[in-house]
Amino acid sequence: MIIAVTGGKGGTGKSTVATGLAVEYARKKKTMLVDADVECPNDHILLSVKRKWFKNINQIIPKWDLSKCTKCGKCAGVCKQEAVVFVKDKYPAFVKDVCIGCKACIVACPEKAISESKKVIGKVYTGKNYNVDLVSGELKLGELASGEVVSELRRTADELKDTLRTEHVIVDSSAGIGCPVIASLINTDYIVAVTEPTPSALHDLKRVLYLAEHFKIRHGIVINKFDLEKKFCSKIEEFASRKRIPVISRFPYHDDFVRSNILMKPVVEVNSKYKDFFKELIINIEK
Numbered sequence: 001m002i003i004a005v006t007g008g009k010g011g012t013g014k015s016t017v018a019t020g021l022a023v024e025y026a027r028k029k030k031t032m033l034v035d036a037d038v039e040c041p042n043d044h045i046l047l048s049v050k051r052k053w054f055k056n057i058n059q060i061i062p063k064w065d066l067s068k069c070t071k072c073g074k075c076a077g078v079c080k081q082e083a084v085v086f087v088k089d090k091y092p093a094f095v096k097d098v099c100i101g102c103k104a105c106i107v108a109c110p111e112k113a114i115s116e117s118k119k120v121i122g123k124v125y126t127g128k129n130y131n132v133d134l135v136s137g138e139l140k141l142g143e144l145a146s147g148e149v150v151s152e153l154r155r156t157a158d159e160l161k162d163t164l165r166t167e168h169v170i171v172d173s174s175a176g177i178g179c180p181v182i183a184s185l186i187n188t189d190y191i192v193a194v195t196e197p198t199p200s201a202l203h204d205l206k207r208v209l210y211l212a213e214h215f216k217i218r219h220g221i222v223i224n225k226f227d228l229e230k231k232f233c234s235k236i237e238e239f240a241s242r243k244r245i246p247v248i249s250r251f252p253y254h255d256d257f258v259r260s261n262i263l264m265k266p267v268v269e270v271n272s273k274y275k276d277f278f279k280e281l282i283i284n285i286e287k
Ligand code: SF4
Pocket: 061, 062, 078, 079, 080, 081, 082, 083, 084, 098, 099, 100, 101, 102, 103, 104, 105, 106
């Protein structure tokens, strides 16, 4: 089973839920946690995993053979990223950092002066703790293609899953609803949407649940810090019941969660009473 943990808004406790879920699953089954929050991965910190480099993630970029170039400017004209700068009667200049590797310039060049090269845009790391196999992706600083990095990370996790005989995969997505989140959600069996009782979290939750419905993936809501604002929590419950989306767990607000971050331990290891919350969550996911 592949379970994605997401939520729309950042800071709702997504990674706490993803790591806790992975640790609880790993007590009985071979479990992999894929940290797909590639711009700011931190599951290795939450689980005290010393990550090891596993592979680089590359992106195709164009390479110019200026001896063939006739300075027509067509490569710059087709580049939507403005990664090719062209001034009349000069050779085109390439701004590598903003290139997304779409290859339009390669196709457009009438002189076949542009060929394929590659650049490193991210890395995959692996590690293990609490019986959880961690596969962690990281976008290179300054690079834009986080969606591509997540897609390649998922492909790598799929290959490793066969080698490691993984039974359960938890994918911890980034915040938002953009390319990297979509790449985290596709081909999963269940989406756990983590929210908190605030208007902005509910707004973002609705957007991410739209994705879950669009991709027809089973999903449920976890309300984190539900007891902080019970009035607004009932608004989320009303929304869930109107949409017939199950609320699969409610986590209280407690400094155990902060201590879990400071001690770099999953919350179930800080206070064993949270095991019951994660057990309930697993039962509801598997219903
Ligand atoms: S590969 Fe695409 S983004 Fe990169 S320079 Fe060529 S046209 Fe622009």
